[in-house]
Amino acid sequence: MSSIDRSSPVPFYYQLKLILLEEISKRGMRPGDRLPGDHELCATYEVSRTVVRQTLAELEYEGVIERVKGRGTFIAEPKTSEGLVQSLTGLFEDVAARGSHLRSEVRKLAKVPADLQVATQLQIEPGTDVIAIERLRFVDGEPWVLTITHIPYELAPGLLDEDLTNQSLYALLEEKYQVKLVRGRRSVEAVVASAGLARGLGIKRGDPVLVLRSVSLGEESRPVEAFVAFHRGDRSRFEVELAREGTAAAAARPLMIVVD
Template identity: 75%
Template structure:
């Protein structure tokens, strides 16, 4: 393992430093959250300029290996969890469980409310129609991960307000207890920044990046039975989509939605 800058090498100094730091993180078995030496210390230790250090760290940061927090320092980054929620009609509970992880929910709201215009449009019901609203702060391995607000028409699952959703999958309840089979859906992802209130919930700084996942699920009768908006921490999540190209299939235009 390279431990110093080889000044006779044709490889740029920043690339060599990057490889040295990767090797050190592996050999020292550093874990997410462990602190790395500061810029000044790296300059002195390896005899390189601050420009070299900054470029090496910038590449490591862009690759998700480290995270730099202003005023605090440089740390080994928490790995972003790949999620397949965009390409398949699964919930976060099933997605995390499939990877052997543990998810629990802090249920902040579970009650019947009249649908506002936006919810009514998503669920294809008239405004004021009774819907069950479920607001959950969801933890993966006891770390706040996503804030989800879900709406379900009351008649779809009338006893849902009496269920304990802290450790239970909503989709499993809908299908197993209320006989609602989800057959298709529509999901979209957009980038946003955390408001002060959302930042407090997710344990991030105000203005931190979040991924907003919006979804409408349709049942066997062809009517919407559930909609949600989920605010995922941008530093913990990434969405993966598998693509295929079919010969002769008509092209689908890129959809750009503006408010």
């Protein structure tokens, strides 16, 4: 398809969307490449500005393009998708699944006493030893997320000697320390970046950040890990699978979204 089929029942905006996706692929366009402006698209494909705007709005929603006020429309950087429901995965697995590489800069790996908040999440007494892990995580060399994780020390004391630069924490817990992650609870909220967080993530102060909070439960519903992750809003999205209550899928799902 290279032009609008005016006899087709398919809406013009959807036809134009398919045309632009084909053009982007055919030309091998990469993130940062500029697309024609609205007026040029209207003239080229003989459609109204309303059609063009609806097309571009869908492509932007799907993460294909990025519209910058006063500058134009560009191919967007791909966003890392992280699953929230149906499978309890970590960012390492999610990034690997899309063919990218995740590297962690471990800023802290230490045994510390649990404060009240961490103790509440892990259902332990305040002051109990936990392993605190702070990692700035890079996807294909670009800073993506700052993650702060706490794990009861007694479950995997050897973590203090592990190199977490290029390996999955979840896989390490399960395969080496026999800490099985069965299900979990996660919540997402939007905040703006503080000055310190902005420096770490390579963004501007006040830019949007997605905060993912998670508690993972092991066998016998015991909390085995709690983390908070600060994701760049321009590089991350979260995918959710839903099922109606009472169906087999709903009964079997291992993870729920908790929205405060």
